Amino acid sequence: MKLIEVTKAFASEEQCLAYLEASRWPHGVRCVTCGNDKISRITRKVTKNSDNKRAQLYQCLEPTCKQQFSATTGTIFNGSHLSLDKWYMAIALMVDAKKGMSALQLQRHLKVNYRTAWYLAHRIREAMSDPDGLKLTGTVEIDETYIGGRQRGHRRKLKNKDVVLGIRQRGGPLRLVQVQDNKAGTLYEAIAQNVDKNVSNIMTDDAGAYDFRITQFRKAKHAKIRHSHKEYVRGDVHTNTVENAFSLLKRAVIGTYHQLSIKHLQRYLNEFSYRFNRREDAALFEQTVMRLAKAKPMPYGKLIEQNAFTPFVRPVR
């Protein structure tokens, strides 16, 4: 579904809730506490000043449980002051924005305040991570890039510049991983988490600290393209497909996010690769709502607490 269809299909809270119910429980509503499928529905009037925001509730009929819950209970939508139609509109905007969607843009589209827009975008990003994704195999290209900022007064000195490792399977998915530094051990750890040990070809440039001879990838053919000798393609040896993804990422970072916090960088990377890997997928809105319906709540306090001492930085131009 595209934005226009989403706006038409989900004009009311009832329509939004019915859709969320179907996404969350495709085989019928189950109690969130005991899993029982004997449920009664409670529909009530919701006024503007009402404490109960949800018009549609469920009551578990298991006598020892009797839990009352809504379609948003226990999900990332839980406790949100935002109406679901704004959530859905934000999802539709984010899955369609090739260069990403900043909190400022969302603020304007949804007519909410900046903090609300920022928090909303980060919760949607959270659902876009692929923690159980399969490891990459076949021929993989590996390269690093740097996202971060110049500190005022130190033109040459790059601070808080974080290393992003890009791994792309030829004809397959892209992974972007934020790493602490570009030392061999750090890179290897990130590669081992994302690449299958039976991978057949690994392609890198000759700048990175890559040596796979004593690792679990020692059986793979490791070909290096000599960027230091101005060599960019040698037969089928190149890192162009991962570099293409990097250049799109950089345009997104520079063009969209005026301020991008390094402490949340991995979430921006997840958003970018999620969309990149599904760019041919027509049902991205539907899939993303389904992921959000399964994602755990993320309190605002927990989100801003993470690495609380990392400052905000501007992207490199």
Ligand SMILES: [Zn+2]
């Ligand atoms: Zn129950």
